[in-house]
Amino acid sequence: MKALCIAVGLLLGANAFAQEAPSPNATINLIRLMVKKGLITQSEADGLIKQADDEAAQARASAASQPAAVATTTDGAQPGDVRVTYVPQSVRNEIRDQVKQEVIAQAKDEHWAEPNALPGWLDRISWYGDVHVRDESWLYSRNNANDFIDYGTLNRTGPYDINSITSGVYPPILNSTQNRTNMLRLQAHIGMDVKLGDTITAGVRIGSGGDNNPVSTTQTLGGGLIKKDLWLDQAYIRWQPYKDLSLTAGRMPDPFMVTDLIYSTELNFDGIASHGELPLTDDLTSFATIGGFPIQYTGGTTGNEAPAQAFSNQKYSDNRWLSAVQFGLKWNLAQDVSFKSALAYYYFDGMRGQLSAPCAIYTGINYCSTDDTAPDYMQWGNTVFLLRDIVPDPSSPDNYAQPQFVGLSYNYHIADFTNKLDFKIGETPMEVQAEYERNLAYHARDAFDRYPDGLGIPVNNYQSSSTAGTNGPYKSGPVGWLLRGIIGNPHPMAANEWNIALGYKYLQPDAMLDGLTDQNFHLGGTNAKGFILTSDYGIADRTWVSARYYGAKQVYGPPFTIDVVQLEISTQF
Incomplete structure (x- = not known):
């Protein structure tokens, strides 16, 4: 019954908007039906009929009063017709796609159209990583000398008693003769970046x-199929209040523009660094990086931690830091030509070892006053000397134990000039790298004149001698340089992308701290020179194969030549 009332109401209400009155028969029949059903009285029905007649008459009068010009049109439209503008199909498709994209984007952002939607905080995390599997061979020349002392291992496992009569053992010796072929090696990283706000990012990578080697995360497989180690490789917080200014604290990727001449490409820095860029013109931008990085805390039991014991009455510890600054320019010379140049100064504070006070080992003590000035990590190449001034045993002054550590003979204050030129020949990318560096703290005579009575004299970096049991002249130097050309995409990340690179590297023994250099070239360290030939080829998206050859030999000293050959497959995600 209620439906009938509603129908009548709609018919009557429509009169106000219709151009012609509705059918009177339909209205009257509905009203009579409502009277018959007892919904309304006859008097009410008469009132409704009169209202319908009045509104119909009013509608006809309004239509008759319209101007003649609009009564008819050129397109044949009649009064009361509804006009609909035609929308082309292409426009309708465009509107549909735009609305669809906006709805999908909103659904993704708000998670209201996703089943089992993830928490919003996961949107702030991005993951990345890489895996490298390598076949590697170390090939030693048959002409190599076979008596190179491994001073880095001597410090890690020492002290070593240099009196062979009392010790009865040889010092650790570098392998310089026995080849290592077809070693299967692995390198892997996985990390995440977390966006904590508009200006704060945190990064963690394992x-x-x-081992805890600072210049390589490569590990040899095998070893009885034991599980492999993971290390905290990076952990930092970065504040970027402006697009061209950032401050990073923690364990971070190398913040400086470099090649692999003085720093390994896998080296990370502990400390604080700030980087900023300033556009000078549309094509020229300046940049600067400054930072402070702790290298070693002295005064502790091992040298790599905060002081835990007091070996003397010294009030202040002699901590070792790297203070570094780099200024550079980026210049877009043409559409496909850019040039980057940077001048840096790396000031390693207090890396030089110190001779101990007279040390009476024979009394039963197991340390001397400057043991912690030995470097925490060494490879080989730097000039070293014996740290301990050991007092002879009164009961046996001609034959007594002399356990020793070694320290660096020089400080390292490195001036470095790095240049990179990128351009194209046709559609083929090209890059030229050139770098020169010098240790400004190197002065050869300092290693011999520091202490009286022959103490503190270097024990390595002597030339070969024709007389058995004697050394030739001492030879070292403060200079290093690199020149490399790259044809093709330097970082192939798609199928059929490729590159070939040829370079030459030269590092004198005390040009740089040997513990921070690339472990592939001459298997690490300084006092090395030679060629580097590499090639990469993309076999799929984010997957490529590589072939590398490092042919290096000593700059000074007895012959020591190592060829390193690597065949590798890599993927990055």
């Missing part, structure tokens, strides 16, 4: 590695 990596493979057989």
Whole structure:
């Protein structure tokens, strides 16, 4: 019954908007039906009929009063017709796609159209990583000398008693003769970046590695199929209040523009660094990086931690830091030509070892006053000397134990000039790298004149001698340089992308701290020179194969030549 009332109401209400009155028969029949059903009285029905007649008459009068010009049109439209503008199909498709994209984007952002939607905080995290599997061979020349002392291992496992009569053992010796072929090696990293706000980002990365070596995360497979180690490789917080200004604190990727001449490409820095850029013109931008990085805390039991014991009455510890600054320019010379140049100064404070006070080992003590000035990590190449001034045993002054550590003979204040030129020949990318560096703290005579009575004299970096049991002249130097050309995409990340690179590297023994250099070239360290030939080829998206050859030999000293050959497959995600 209620439906009938509603129908009548709609018919009557429509009169106000219709151009012609509705059918009177339909209205009257509905009203009579409502009277018959007892919904309304006859008097009410008469009132409704009169109202319908009045509104119909009013509608006809309004239509008759319209101007003649609009009564008819050129397109044949009649009064009361509804006009609809035609919308082309292409426009309708465009509107549909735009609305669809906006709805999908909103659904994704708000998670209201996703089943089992993830928490919003996961949107702030991005993951990345890489895996490298390598076949590697170390090939030693048959002409190499076979008596190179491994001073880095001597410090890690020492002290070593240099009196062979009392010790009865040889010092650790570098392998310089026995080849290592077809070693299967692995390198892997996985990390995440977390967006904590508009200006704050945190990063954490773990990596493979057989030990806590600072310059490589490569690990040799095998070893009885034991599980492999993971290490905290990076962990930092970055504040970027402006697009061209950032401040990073923690363990971070190398913040400087470099090649692999003085720093390993896998080296990370502990400390604080700030980087900023300033556009000078549309094509020229200046940049600067400054930072402070702790290298070693002295005064502790091992040298790599905060002081835990007091070996003397010294009030202040002699902590070792790297203070670094780099200024550079980026210049877009043409559409496909750019040039980057940077001048840096790396000031390693207090890396030089110190001779101990007279040390009476024979009394039973197991340390001397400057043991912690030995470097925490060494490879080989730097000039070193014996740290301890050991007092002879009164009961046996001609034959007594002399356990020793070694320290660096020089400080390292490195001036470095790096240049990179990128351009194209046709559609083929090209890059030229050139770098020169010098240790400004190197003065050869300092290693011999520091202490009286022959103490503190270098024990390595002597030339070969024709007389058995004697050394030739001492030879070292403060200079290093690199020149490299790259044809093709330097970082192939798609199928069929490729590159070939040829370079030459030269590092004198005390040009740089040997513990921070690339472990592939001459298997690490300084006092090395030679060619580097590499090639990469993309076999799929984010997957490529590589072939590398490092042919290096000593700059000074007895012959020591190492060829390193690597065949590798890599993927990055």
